[in-house]
Amino acid sequence: MDEPLGLGILGCGVISATYLEALRASGQSDWRLVAVCDVDAEKARAAAGEDAAAYADLDRLLADRRVDAVVVLLPNYLHADATVRALGAGKPVLVEKPMATTLEDCDRMIAAADQAGKVLMVGMTNRFRLPFRTARARLRAGEFGSLTFIADAFNYRPAPDYRPRAWLTRPETVGGGMFTQMGIHSLDRAIWLAGAAPAWAHAVIRNVGGIWPDDTGLATLGLADGTHIQFQTDGLAMQRRNECVLHCSEATVAVTGRQMMVYRRPEPEVQTFEDNPMAQELREFAAAVRSGGPSPLDGREGRVPVAICLACYESSRAGRVVRLDEPPWSVPAPARA
Numbered sequence: 001m002d003e004p005l006g007l008g009i010l011g012c013g014v015i016s017a018t019y020l021e022a023l024r025a026s027g028q029s030d031w032r033l034v035a036v037c038d039v040d041a042e043k044a045r046a047a048a049g050e051d052a053a054a055y056a057d058l059d060r061l062l063a064d065r066r067v068d069a070v071v072v073l074l075p076n077y078l079h080a081d082a083t084v085r086a087l088g089a090g091k092p093v094l095v096e097k098p099m100a101t102t103l104e105d106c107d108r109m110i111a112a113a114d115q116a117g118k119v120l121m122v123g124m125t126n127r128f129r130l131p132f133r134t135a136r137a138r139l140r141a142g143e144f145g146s147l148t149f150i151a152d153a154f155n156y157r158p159a160p161d162y163r164p165r166a167w168l169t170r171p172e173t174v175g176g177g178m179f180t181q182m183g184i185h186s187l188d189r190a191i192w193l194a195g196a197a198p199a200w201a202h203a204v205i206r207n208v209g210g211i212w213p214d215d216t217g218l219a220t221l222g223l224a225d226g227t228h229i230q231f232q233t234d235g236l237a238m239q240r241r242n243e244c245v246l247h248c249s250e251a252t253v254a255v256t257g258r259q260m261m262v263y264r265r266p267e268p269e270v271q272t273f274e275d276n277p278m279a280q281e282l283r284e285f286a287a288a289v290r291s292g293g294p295s296p297l298d299g300r301e302g303r304v305p306v307a308i309c310l311a312c313y314e315s316s317r318a319g320r321v322v323r324l325d326e327p328p329w330s331v332p333a334p335a336r337a
């Protein structure tokens with residue numbers, strides 16, 4: 001059995017608790033938390049616990065020789081600089097979604113990983129969830145017939161006392177608004193499930209309620225194989241819904257983070273799952289770091305949903321269909337395997 005790798009966590013905010021829990025859930029056989037970093041010293045100390053070092057500055061974390069790899073859990077607009085610096089210091093990186101707020105930043109991150117020859121992984125969480133993985137495998141195996149379209153929704157209204165952190169209220173620090181922050185989950189899983197190259201997008205994205213820079217988004221994507229994806233974000237919805245529905249010739253398949261319902265005659269089939277997607281991400285990241293790659297979800301793949309989100313904003317702004325199969329968006333086909 002290999003020694004656990006030394007993990008450094010950059011950013012000790014809300015999602016860091018989920019990662020710390022995932023580390024505990026995975027029994028720490030892959031990773032040992034050796035250092036954390038946050039500009040808020042109190043948060044860093046709390047996340048570090050008894051055994052890890054707490055830093056306020058990324059350079060100090062990167063200089064810590066016990067750190068074999070870094071997880072970047074910063075506000076979106078800070079992902080690129082931190083990732084480029086960590087890769088430049090020879091540390092593999094797992095960066096949270098969205099990969100970055102601009103395509104230029106995504107490209108800098110991809111170039112830094114190529115130059116360093118180190119693993120860069122993007123944490124598109126839904127691809128590590130068992131229900132989505134199972135649905136994709138069964139779709140590929142032909143069990144549902146042929147795919148016609150995917151309808152995906154990420155809807156929820158925050159509690160009345162919710163006060164968003166400042167960076168979540170500005171388009172430039174989020175890289176958009178709710179459509180990016182939540183919708184990117186929908187978009188990424190739908191594209192990954194469909195497995196065909198996106199050809200065009202048409203979107204309407206608005207701010208109706210005022211909490212996010214935008215809170216209401218509707219988009220249709222056309223794919224090169226003739227299938228379509230329709231998705232929505234609704235930050236005012238009283239019905240909480242985070243669901244991807246595959247409309248296929250032999251079945252209609254509704255997938256959530258916990259369940260897959262296969263509707264067909266005579267009876268629907270229900271499959272429920274218990275898993276921890278962050279623990280799965282950390283396991284696959286560890287395996288890639290140990291082997292030197294490839295990355296389970298590299299920068300080129302992580303760039304795809306960012307490009308589509310930005311193209312949807314452009315479509316909404318300009319009130320027109322935007323091509324995704326030519327510059328400046330040029331989204332490649334996702335892996336079909």
Ligand SMILES: NC(=O)c1ccc[n+]([C@@H]2O[C@H](COP(=O)([O-])OP(=O)(O)OC[C@H]3O[C@@H](n4cnc5c(N)ncnc54)[C@H](O)[C@@H]3O)[C@@H](O)[C@H]2O)c1
Pocket residue numbers: 010011012013014015016037038039040043056058073074075076078096097098123125165181
């Ligand atoms: N995959 C998911 O389901 C999921 C869920 C939530 C958040 N996220 C992503 O995780 C990231 C973090 O989100 P969050 O909700 O934890 O945000 P947050 O605002 O709660 O935490 C960010 C932390 O970064 C720290 N920070 C800011 N600038 C820093 C700097 N220069 N150096 C060191 N620390 C700095 C802040 O003090 C804060 O503690 C975002 O990219 C978000 O999109 C993903």
